[in-house]
Amino acid sequence: MHPVIDTGGRPLSELLPRLWAHLSRRRRRQFVAVVLAAVVSAGMEMASLGSVLPFIAVLVDPDMALDHAIVARLAGVLGIESTRDLVIPLTVGFVGLAVVAAGFRLAVLWLGIRFAVATGADLNAEVYLRTLHQPYPVHMSRSSSEVISGIVDKVEVVGGGVLYPIQCIITSVVMIMAILITLMLVNPLVAVGTMIGFGGAYAVISVVSRHRLRRHGTLIAEKQTLVLSNLQEGLGGIRDVLLDGTQPVFTESYRQVDRPLRRAVGDIQFIVTAPRFVMEAVGMIVIAVLALVLSRQVGGVAGALPVLGALALGGQRILPALQMAFASWSMIVSKRAHLDEAIRLLEQPLPEGYDEEAPTARGVDDVVRFRDVSFRYAQDEPWVLEGINLDIPAGSSLGVVGGTGSGKSTLLDVFMGLLTPQEGSVSIDGEVLTDRRCRSWQRAVAHVPQHIFLADTTIANNIAFGFGEELIDVDRVV
Numbered sequence: 001m002h003p004v005i006d007t008g009g010r011p012l013s014e015l016l017p018r019l020w021a022h023l024s025r026r027r028r029r030q031f032v033a034v035v036l037a038a039v040v041s042a043g044m045e046m047a048s049l050g051s052v053l054p055f056i057a058v059l060v061d062p063d064m065a066l067d068h069a070i071v072a073r074l075a076g077v078l079g080i081e082s083t084r085d086l087v088i089p090l091t092v093g094f095v096g097l098a099v100v101a102a103g104f105r106l107a108v109l110w111l112g113i114r115f116a117v118a119t120g121a122d123l124n125a126e127v128y129l130r131t132l133h134q135p136y137p138v139h140m141s142r143s144s145s146e147v148i149s150g151i152v153d154k155v156e157v158v159g160g161g162v163l164y165p166i167q168c169i170i171t172s173v174v175m176i177m178a179i180l181i182t183l184m185l186v187n188p189l190v191a192v193g194t195m196i197g198f199g200g201a202y203a204v205i206s207v208v209s210r211h212r213l214r215r216h217g218t219l220i221a222e223k224q225t226l227v228l229s230n231l232q233e234g235l236g237g238i239r240d241v242l243l244d245g246t247q248p249v250f251t252e253s254y255r256q257v258d259r260p261l262r263r264a265v266g267d268i269q270f271i272v273t274a275p276r277f278v279m280e281a282v283g284m285i286v287i288a289v290l291a292l293v294l295s296r297q298v299g300g301v302a303g304a305l306p307v308l309g310a311l312a313l314g315g316q317r318i319l320p321a322l323q324m325a326f327a328s329w330s331m332i333v334s335k336r337a338h339l340d341e342a343i344r345l346l347e348q349p350l351p352e353g354y355d356e357e358a359p360t361a362r363g364v365d366d367v368v369r370f371r372d373v374s375f376r377y378a379q380d381e382p383w384v385l386e387g388i389n390l391d392i393p394a395g396s397s398l399g400v401v402g403g404t405g406s407g408k409s410t411l412l413d414v415f416m417g418l419l420t421p422q423e424g425s426v427s428i429d430g431e432v433l434t435d436r437r438c439r440s441w442q443r444a445v446a447h448v449p450q451h452i453f454l455a456d457t458t459i460a461n462n463i464a465f466g467f468g469e470e471l472i473d474v475d476r477v478v
């Protein structure tokens with residue numbers, strides 16, 4: 001058996017390095033580039049934040065402005081003597097810096113999303129390729145809903161649910177540090193106090209919600225598979241459903257898996273969003289208290305205004321950064337089970353020489369020979385074929401007759417090289433069906449299955465199943 005979902009669960013510390021190993025070199029470089037751009041963006045934020053101080057100082061008291069070293073130098077460069085003339089250039093400079101910083105942030109956001117999307121596409125294609133290359137017994141042992149949910153639900157979230165949040169965390173941490181350094185220059189005590197207060201609060205929330213996020217995430221991953229298998233059963237057996245009138249049975253069992261899934265999604269959403277509102281209220285309180293304290297110091301509110309302005313702006317920046325870091329972290333924790341499954345699918349082995357050009361079709365000239373062929377589906381299951389000896393001359397027709405479950409389909413799957421007998425051998429013109437010979441043999445086999453599969457396309461495309469439209473010879477189809 002090849003279980004697709006392992007409920008044991010590997011920790012993120014093991015999964016994340018494995019994910020990194022599955023990124024192409026190009027994607028890794030892009031990841032680093034996005035993170036570097038984010039760091040530069042954080043630097044600009046800091047500059048924009050830092051410039052608020054001289055700016056407000058000039059507005060409050062233009063005559064004092066020249067005491068600031070930066071302002072004085074700027075005035076010298078611009079050839080300005082009257083400090084009042086500084087107000088307009090400073091405003092323009094301040095606004096300009098803010099606009100550039102915002103523009104850079106937008107660019108970083110865009111790059112980050114683009115990276116996540118492109119990487120998600122890479123990983124999905126990789127998983128699909130590897131899945132399609134798995135030998136037939138692997139496919140038989142899995143339910144298709146596990147595989148489909150693996151690709152559609154699990155691998156799907158790796159880009160947006162893991163890689164992008166990692167970038168967001170790095171960006172926010174750099175941003176938080178940049179803002180903290182700026183605040184330190186303004187008032188170290190207040191900066192440290194604010195950080196310990198807000199940072200500590202988020203740390204507590206993280207510890208409290210960690211297990212819940214993880215548990216909900218695992219539940220979602222499991223239920224997503226069940227939702228799909230329910231849909232597949234209901235729609236796949238639609239003839240029986242219609243004949244037996246079992247619609248309520250199917251809808252009820254659908255509801256039973258869908259409802260807890262959605263509840264878990266909702267819970268996670270709440271955990272991710274809720275701290276923001278609490279922290280905003282705390283932020284308002286902090287500003288109010290500080291304003292009160294500072295206004296009682298020498299110089300009153302007017303003297304404290306630059307400090308308060310920087311603090312308000314710092315808080316306005318630091319809270320979203322903290323919230324972003326927390327939300328991103330929660331997102332990754334709640335996607336652990338998804339990532340686990342995605343890594344498992346990404347680590348499906350590829351057969352040797354899978355990317356070599358397919359060998360040309362080579363059928364039988366003389367005889368297909370079964371020699372003492374025995375086959376069973378698993379070690380602990382009864383033999384389905386036992387000691388089969390059979391010569392099938394080229395050009396002959398053969399009918400296999402037997403009751404339901406007697407092994408006719410199994411015999412044909414062995415004949416086609418889809419299943420390998422545990423004992424004995426199948427040979428074509430004296431050449432045993434090994435991996436090498438198997439591919440050229442299979443290319444020569446035409447197969448009409450017991451359960452036919454019609455793709456949702458034209459008749460011609462169905463006949464030429466899996467080959468490009470341009471390869472279809474319409475005359476031969478007709």
Ligand SMILES: Nc1ncnc2c1ncn2[C@@H]1O[C@H](COP(=O)(O)OP(=O)(O)OP(=O)(O)O)[C@@H](O)[C@H]1O
Pocket residue numbers: 140141377378381384402403404405406407408409410411450
């Ligand atoms: N994937 C599988 N895993 C385990 N056992 C299997 C699997 N597929 C078939 N079997 C078992 O192997 C035996 C032979 O099945 P097979 O499908 O070859 O019979 P069949 O002769 O084709 O039947 P039918 O006439 O219904 O098509 C059956 O007992 C069946 O239960």
Ligand SMILES: [Mg+2]
Pocket residue numbers: 408409410450
């Ligand atoms: Mg059969």
